[in-house]
Amino acid sequence: MRQKKIWIPAGILLVTIGIFYYFFHSEPPEFLTTDALVETINSYQYGTDSIEIQDMVFLGETHVFVPFVSNKEYGTSYWVWRNRSWELGGITTIQDPYVWKVDPGDPSTYVVVWNMNRDSDMKEFDIYLLNQRGYSVSHDVHHYTPRVQLDFTVPFETEEHSYGVKPLPDEWVTFLQSFVKVEQSPQPDSFFNDFFQPSSVNFGWMPYDENGEVSFPSSPNGSGHQYGEIHLEHLSSIPEYELE
Secondary structure, three states: OOOOOOOOOHHHHHHHHHHHHHHHOOOOOOOOOHHHHHHHHHHHOOOOOOOEEOOOEEOOOOEEEEEEEEOOEEEEEEEEEEOOEEEEEEEEOOOOOEEEEOOOOOHHHEEEEEEOOOOOOOOEEEEEEEEOOEEEEEOOEEEEEOOEEEEEEEOHHHOOOOEEEEEOOHHHHHHHHHHHHHHHOOOOOHHHHHHOOOOOEEEEEEEEOOOOOEOOOOOOOOOEEEOOOOOEEEOEEOOHHHOO
16 A cells, blocks of 8 residues: 655745744844843842843853842843743852853853952952762773862952853863763663763862962852753862862
8 A cells, every 4th residue: 555645835844944943043133231131130039120230241142141239249140042032041149159051062161150249358269170089880891980170260359350251271171071972972781871870070169368268258148040941050169178
């Protein structure tokens, strides 16, 4: 029995492709105005008109980092162009740095971002990338994870602003790219794949005063929220005994 072929008229196919491109691949227009940013941030968290937008830092065409101050609280917001509109992907007033993975599959797009009160004893802070040492065996497959510790220092006291955006150092990107390839590579068998441990790589930070003593920014307890798909990693402080 011969099956009937289904033909899709060219006009319908072109319209479908056009709609798909319009909603998912067309370039964004100009970014939101300051008033629109304040209104959106208020609707999500604050409900006050005392918000000061400090800057609009573009990370490519579809991601924007917007630091702000509200009632002496220093905050950060993260905006993404999605479905033909600028959407608020996340907002926080927690006085810690974050790593924004703009494209999770491409470590070269990762950036360290922060906005912290300058009225404190903190003079600089270190950002760390850590990979814990580990060893496991499954179905005669030996898996060794080496210890990795990378770091760089941000001279907060001499930075021009309370906020900042730093791309990861080249050696960090090289390491993460190789690590992602290993993590994404097919495993020898389904059993090992089921029990394969997730990535042990994590980021952290440690702030210091002028005497080299640990000193966190002074600020009231903050809060943070994420909305929709955004890959934002909060950096926890790392005890000195965990560093080598």
